[in-house]
Amino acid sequence: MQNYHKMLENNRAWAARVLKDDTGYFGRHEAGQRPHFFFIGCCDSRVPAELLLGAGPGELFTYRNIANQAHPNDLGMLSALEYAVEFLDVKHVMVCGHHGCGGVKAAMGPHGHGVVDHWLHVVRDVYRWHEEELEALPDDVARTHRMVELNVIEQVFQLSRTPVVQRAWAKGQRPILHGLVYDLHDGLLNELVTGVDSDEKARLLGARVTSRSMPQRT
Numbered sequence: 001m002q003n004y005h006k007m008l009e010n011n012r013a014w015a016a017r018v019l020k021d022d023t024g025y026f027g028r029h030e031a032g033q034r035p036h037f038f039f040i041g042c043c044d045s046r047v048p049a050e051l052l053l054g055a056g057p058g059e060l061f062t063y064r065n066i067a068n069q070a071h072p073n074d075l076g077m078l079s080a081l082e083y084a085v086e087f088l089d090v091k092h093v094m095v096c097g098h099h100g101c102g103g104v105k106a107a108m109g110p111h112g113h114g115v116v117d118h119w120l121h122v123v124r125d126v127y128r129w130h131e132e133e134l135e136a137l138p139d140d141v142a143r144t145h146r147m148v149e150l151n152v153i154e155q156v157f158q159l160s161r162t163p164v165v166q167r168a169w170a171k172g173q174r175p176i177l178h179g180l181v182y183d184l185h186d187g188l189l190n191e192l193v194t195g196v197d198s199d200e201k202a203r204l205l206g207a208r209v210t211s212r213s214m215p216q217r218t
């Protein structure tokens with residue numbers, strides 16, 4: 001319990017420090033939020049969204065899950081996306097993966113991890129589509145790095161297929177979609193995909209990450 005109580009002490013010290021520097025800070029947040037970014041990241045404790053982007057409270061609307069997925073059956077993600085796009089009017093949606101992702105690694109091997117095996121089925125598909133390219137890489141680290149990238153691209157594509165994003169684009173509205181990978185080695189974000197703001201661009205992206213042919217719009 002010692003570590004737990006230390007966390008609460010940290011909280012009290014933080015709140016006091018913030019108030020000392022800016023007496024109106026909490027009052028402004030009480031009034032509401034107006035973030036410009038929706039960040040979809042992994043649960044991994046080493047990838048703290050606000051810290052690595054230099055963002056403060058109120059700047060990022062966030063949703064995190066194992067292997068940073070924009071899962072088409074995840075009502076939590078879809079609800080957060082709908083709220084972010086239709087009510088908060090966020091300008092950008094970022095999918096952020098990271099090197100050394102345990103979720104991605106689990107999806108590259110045999111089953112046996114428990115419930116998460118179900119959750120990772122989209123990531124497993126990505127692996128299957130690219131198995132030849134991945135197996136040709138020199139070692140597991142290189143394979144995982146590449147899989148992390150492919151997964152981010154696929155998740156941006158999955159986002160583009162959601163009714164929320166499709167509806168917004170059809171009306172000529174935001175958001176702009178981006179895919180990034182956080183490098184645990186140097187703390188840098190590498191931009192894999194950026195500026196996806198139309199169905200046309202999303203379809204090109206879909207063709208890039210998979211060999212599937214995209215259905216024509218009717």
Ligand SMILES: [Zn+2]
Pocket residue numbers: 042043044066067068098100101102103104
């Ligand atoms: Zn991860």
